[in-house]
Amino acid sequence: MRNLSIKIVIVFGIGEQLKKLANKENVTLSDVHGEGVIDRESLALAIRAAAHVSHITTQGLTQKGIKYSLSNTVRATEMGIVGGEDQINRGKVDKIDIDFISHQLKEAILPIFSPIAFSRSGDSLHINSDDLAAELAIGLNASKLIYLSLHPGITINGIFIRNITFDDIQKTCDENPQSIDEDMRSKTYHSVKAIARGIPRAHIIDGRLYDGLLTEVFSSGGIGTMIHGNEYQQIRKAVDTDAQIIYNITKTAAKDEILKPRTHDSIMDEINSFYVLVIDESIVACSCLVDYPDDALMELAAVYVLPFYQGKGAGKKMVDFACSQAICLGRKKIIALTTQSFSFFYEICGFSEGTKKDLPKLCLQTLLESNRNSKILFKNIN
Numbered sequence: 001m002r003n004l005s006i007k008i009v010i011v012f013g014i015g016e017q018l019k020k021l022a023n024k025e026n027v028t029l030s031d032v033h034g035e036g037v038i039d040r041e042s043l044a045l046a047i048r049a050a051a052h053v054s055h056i057t058t059q060g061l062t063q064k065g066i067k068y069s070l071s072n073t074v075r076a077t078e079m080g081i082v083g084g085e086d087q088i089n090r091g092k093v094d095k096i097d098i099d100f101i102s103h104q105l106k107e108a109i110l111p112i113f114s115p116i117a118f119s120r121s122g123d124s125l126h127i128n129s130d131d132l133a134a135e136l137a138i139g140l141n142a143s144k145l146i147y148l149s150l151h152p153g154i155t156i157n158g159i160f161i162r163n164i165t166f167d168d169i170q171k172t173c174d175e176n177p178q179s180i181d182e183d184m185r186s187k188t189y190h191s192v193k194a195i196a197r198g199i200p201r202a203h204i205i206d207g208r209l210y211d212g213l214l215t216e217v218f219s220s221g222g223i224g225t226m227i228h229g230n231e232y233q234q235i236r237k238a239v240d241t242d243a244q245i246i247y248n249i250t251k252t253a254a255k256d257e258i259l260k261p262r263t264h265d266s267i268m269d270e271i272n273s274f275y276v277l278v279i280d281e282s283i284v285a286c287s288c289l290v291d292y293p294d295d296a297l298m299e300l301a302a303v304y305v306l307p308f309y310q311g312k313g314a315g316k317k318m319v320d321f322a323c324s325q326a327i328c329l330g331r332k333k334i335i336a337l338t339t340q341s342f343s344f345f346y347e348i349c350g351f352s353e354g355t356k357k358d359l360p361k362l363c364l365q366t367l368l369e370s371n372r373n374s375k376i377l378f379k380n381i382n
Contacts, residue, residue: 128186285318
């Protein structure tokens with residue numbers, strides 16, 4: 001990731017190490033994760049646990065030849081009284097020296113942050129590491145906030161969630177927080193906070209999986225849960241550089257006779273009619289809109305979604321977008337020709353079965369010449 005100029009900041013947690021240390025020392029912890037009152041013994045063990053995790057982390061980075069820094073660029077302050085109880089030794093972020101951290105990143109130095117931070121007067125305070133990571137992401141205007149956990153991701157009502165919008169997860173947090181797996185609530189809440197304050201997306205993945213972080217960042221499917229703001233998914237007009245990707249997406253579908261075969265050159269010739277659905281900077285679906293203004297209709301063609309995203313609403317999103325475009329142009333009808341997706345258009349998108357009489361002359365001629373015997377569907381939109 002560093003070789004690809006991706007700037008990284010590490011915040012480590014100490015929950016598991018703290019529990020093991022407390023068990024070894026036969027100490028009952030008043031708090032584990034920096035979420036409540038922290039007595040003296042718990043704070044002392046938290047400081048030891050943080051020193052241990054810091055040591056093994058920096059040792060590993062040294063073995064890999066990576067420069068790092070542990071600094072006091074995050075200042076803490078006392079949490080104060082919550083629910084009528086003084087949150088002794090519990091801290092929250094007071095100030096972050098963003099300029100200094102940015103300078104370190106510019107110099108290819110990896111900043112590392114412990115959940116034990118100092119107050120203005122030098123007192124040690126335990127900050128919840130999920131909260132600290134979110135605050136740093138917000139302060140640095142990060143493109144991603146990624147949590148590594150001991151679980152695959154977010155589970156709601158026992159169902160693993162791979163992708164969820166900010167609006168949906170915020171509603172769940174507000175109205176039914178108990179439905180979220182207890183071990184994932186903190187990371188979920190702080191992901192929501194980060195996105196609400198401008199971070200485009202947050203990921204929660206299983207940190208135990210080998211190469212899990214690389215898979216989550218560089219593959220279109222990922223491995224964990226991703227929470228994304230509304231701007232995460234967008235449909236845009238295709239550009240010339242998209243032609244090869246569109247060709248790669250559609251060639252298998254054409255081979256299986258799902259779509260009409262198209263060459264790379266033919267896609268280039270029609271590129272201004274293509275639209276693509278982009279998820280996390282990757283094209284995962286496409287469509288082509290052919291306008292017939294004399295007939296007051298548009299044809300929706302070449303609708304295809306990568307297999308991983310099928311059944312998740314991406315196809316309907318492309319169809320709904322096409323309808324909105326047709327309405328904007330004052331068209332009264334949208335048509336679609338299909339060999340294997342009749343039920344999708346008919347049952348999910350509300351199209352009706354049509355006949356050859358519904359087709360413009362040029363479209364009918366193309367259909368007859370293709371020998372595909374496609375089903376004809378239409379939808380009145382205005």
